[in-house]
Amino acid sequence: MTTDAISRIRRFQRAVTSEIGVLDESFLGRGRPLGPARLLNAIGGGRSEVSELRSYLQLDSGLMSRLLRGLEAEGLIEIEAGAEDSRRRNVKLTAAGEVEYTAYETLSNTQAQAMLNKHQAPDRLLAAMDLVASAMGRDRITYEQVDPRDERAISCLQAYYAELAARLEHGFDVTLSADPDAADMRPPRGSFILALSDGLPLGCVGLKGTDKGYSEVKRLWVSPAARGLGVSRRLMTELERIAAETGVALLRLDTNRALPEALALYQKSGWTEIERFNDDPYPDYFFEKRVTPV
Amino acid sequence: MTTDAISRIRRFQRAVTSEIGVLDESFLGRGRPLGPARLLNAIGGGRSEVSELRSYLQLDSGLMSRLLRGLEAEGLIEIEAGAEDSRRRNVKLTAAGEVEYTAYETLSNTQAQAMLNKHQAPDRLLAAMDLVASAMGRDRITYEQVDPRDERAISCLQAYYAELAARLEHGFDVTLSADPDAADMRPPRGSFILALSDGLPLGCVGLKGTDKGYSEVKRLWVSPAARGLGVSRRLMTELERIAAETGVALLRLDTNRALPEALALYQKSGWTEIERFNDDPYPDYFFEKRVTPV
DNA sequence: CGTATTACCTGACTTTAGTCAGATACTTTC
DNA sequence: GAAAGTATCTGACTAAAGTCAGGTAATACG
Numbered sequence: 001m002t003t004d005a006i007s008r009i010r011r012f013q014r015a016v017t018s019e020i021g022v023l024d025e026s027f028l029g030r031g032r033p034l035g036p037a038r039l040l041n042a043i044g045g046g047r048s049e050v051s052e053l054r055s056y057l058q059l060d061s062g063l064m065s066r067l068l069r070g071l072e073a074e075g076l077i078e079i080e081a082g083a084e085d086s087r088r089r090n091v092k093l094t095a096a097g098e099v100e101y102t103a104y105e106t107l108s109n110t111q112a113q114a115m116l117n118k119h120q121a122p123d124r125l126l127a128a129m130d131l132v133a134s135a136m137g138r139d140r141i142t143y144e145q146v147d148p149r150d151e152r153a154i155s156c157l158q159a160y161y162a163e164l165a166a167r168l169e170h171g172f173d174v175t176l177s178a179d180p181d182a183a184d185m186r187p188p189r190g191s192f193i194l195a196l197s198d199g200l201p202l203g204c205v206g207l208k209g210t211d212k213g214y215s216e217v218k219r220l221w222v223s224p225a226a227r228g229l230g231v232s233r234r235l236m237t238e239l240e241r242i243a244a245e246t247g248v249a250l251l252r253l254d255t256n257r258a259l260p261e262a263l264a265l266y267q268k269s270g271w272t273e274i275e276r277f278n279d280d281p282y283p284d285y286f287f288e289k290r291v292t293p294v
Numbered sequence: 295m296t297t298d299a300i301s302r303i304r305r306f307q308r309a310v311t312s313e314i315g316v317l318d319e320s321f322l323g324r325g326r327p328l329g330p331a332r333l334l335n336a337i338g339g340g341r342s343e344v345s346e347l348r349s350y351l352q353l354d355s356g357l358m359s360r361l362l363r364g365l366e367a368e369g370l371i372e373i374e375a376g377a378e379d380s381r382r383r384n385v386k387l388t389a390a391g392e393v394e395y396t397a398y399e400t401l402s403n404t405q406a407q408a409m410l411n412k413h414q415a416p417d418r419l420l421a422a423m424d425l426v427a428s429a430m431g432r433d434r435i436t437y438e439q440v441d442p443r444d445e446r447a448i449s450c451l452q453a454y455y456a457e458l459a460a461r462l463e464h465g466f467d468v469t470l471s472a473d474p475d476a477a478d479m480r481p482p483r484g485s486f487i488l489a490l491s492d493g494l495p496l497g498c499v500g501l502k503g504t505d506k507g508y509s510e511v512k513r514l515w516v517s518p519a520a521r522g523l524g525v526s527r528r529l530m531t532e533l534e535r536i537a538a539e540t541g542v543a544l545l546r547l548d549t550n551r552a553l554p555e556a557l558a559l560y561q562k563s564g565w566t567e568i569e570r571f572n573d574d575p576y577p578d579y580f581f582e583k584r585v586t587p588v
Numbered sequence: 589c590g591t592a593t594t595a596c597c598t599g600a601c602t603t604t605a606g607t608c609a610g611a612t613a614c615t616t617t618c
Numbered sequence: 619g620a621a622a623g624t625a626t627c628t629g630a631c632t633a634a635a636g637t638c639a640g641g642t643a644a645t646a647c648g
Contacts, residue, residue: 120522
């Protein structure tokens with residue numbers, strides 16, 4: 001066997017296949033076939049509409065119906081007609097269902113913890129897992145407008161500040177920078193966009209409203225796990241779309257020479273370099289871009 | 295959702311589960327259930343004894359027998375009684391079986407290649423995959439004595455030289471070092487041990503026979519993907535066992551201050567620091583350990 | 589208003605996977 | 619050389635998963 005790229009990926013596939021087999025085995029230990037177990041977990045995971053469950057689990061409607069009857073007979077779920085459209089059904093866990101769901105969660109968490117405990121450098125392992133999961137889930141990255149005080153937004157911003165502190169020649173202190181008030185990055189004045197993959201925040205960008213005839217792009221950051229996937233480009237596209245929709249005509253931004261990826265992105269995507277337009281101590285480069293209104 | 299360690303691992307599990315599902319789907323596309331498809335792939339992968347296939351795929355003897363009859367009826371395999379023990383059966387692919395196996399291989403390779411193509415930094419992705427696969431396959435790491443001219447041994451040695459060149463203050467040129475002739479690291483004088491996980495070499499160590507009353511430990515290296523799993527300790531234990539079995543009474547080694555992990559390992563596992571015993575330009579530390587003969 | 593569509597259910601199936609108790613043919617052990 | 623053990627096969631099962639053709643309400647559309 002050689003050690004070329006393809007065989008390394010194939011080895012990875014074999015390793016995770018057997019790991020997943022182990023998890024399935026432990027699920028079977030609760031005396032329920034995998035079908036009902038997976039359905040129960042999907043319901044516990046927050047999916048409540050039958051049609052949503054069906055497309056998530058890729059089940060035939062007949063099979064789904066029977067699995068639901070089974071869990072209902074066990075007393076684990078309750079099904080009721082939807083409020084708006086009574087053809088649509090909503091499923092929720094009963095108290096007994098919550099208990100059973102928690103038991104499955106515990107099994108999964110225990111296995112995850114065991115993997116972590118065995119490893120001497122868990123941070124490295126987690127970073128590698130994030131990277132792989134992001135690469136695999138690329139098509140499933142979603143872009144969502146959130147409040148900049150959202151827990152996930154804050155975790156991105158902290159990672160962003162930490163990275164600036166590490167990369168800028170003289171460090172970075174957020175209080176010295178023109179820190180946009182969160183209010184300026186919320187509708188209707190501004191916006192804050194997160195890139196999310198299966199709940200994990202992978203990147204962010206903020207649009208800060210000003211009274212000076214332009215809006216500013218701030219806080220563009222992408223997690224190391226997701227670099228090379230085109231996330232920053234998508235974030236900027238989303239931001240420009242939102243700016244256009246809300247009638248903003250001109251966008252400006254500033255950046256630092258220690259962030260060459262960002263610089264390259266702006267240069268490639270239609271931004272024009274301009275004179276310094278603020279007295280923030282950190283930026284070296286200033287750009288603007290005209291927005292085509294919709 | 296928070297971004298703690300456990301939920302990051304769970305996210306990883308979900309991502310790879312769906313990726314594996316995609317591969318299984320593509321296997322089903324060849325009009326054969328997963329059971330026979332997996333068996334065919336195991337046979338094509340080099341496993342020929344029925345009992346070996348049975349333990350690898352964890353199949354009941356009845357089920358295995360029926361799956362074999364199925365593939366035989368399709369004309370994909372031939373089964374013959376073993377040469378030494380005619381109860382044991384050996385399976386091999388027919389020409390048609392080779393074709394079908396190659397088709398499955400192509401499906402797997404195509405999926406792997408697609409993942410690689412989508413990513414901008416494939417090296418980083420592969421390194422992350424190696425790390426995860428090693429962490430998961432920890433129990434399945436095997437230690438094998440090989441010829442130091444083996445392709446996998448050479449790939450380890452090259453990685454070792456490259457790492458020395460990067461880490462030593464003044465670089466590393468193997469021709470200046472006391473390069474052991476491969477012959478000195480082969481039985482009966484010496485030995486060369488590889489740590490292998492599912493075919494991928496993860497580490498190595500050499501035992502070099504000398505005429506000076508001791509044998510030397512050389513070329514201890516562990517892949518970054520496998521650090522923190524105790525591979526170096528196991529390699530050294532294996533080496534000492536082999537030394538003891540072949541009647542070696544004293545082991546010596548040298549190392550450099552730029553390799554603190556190695557230094558710590560030797561200090562923790564019964565090695566005694568001694569005076570310089572060679573004129574190799576690279577090492578700063580010298581150790582020896584007495585071997586208890588068996 | 590009537591017809592088409594949608595969301596789910598039901599019953600009757602097939603396929604796949606897995607189990608288990610013998611049967612058979614060979615090999616090892618005493 | 620008989621008894622015990624082993625590797626595989628066969629037949630008769632069960633469980634689980636998946637398919638498919640209708641059926642029943644509720645909703646949407648022209």
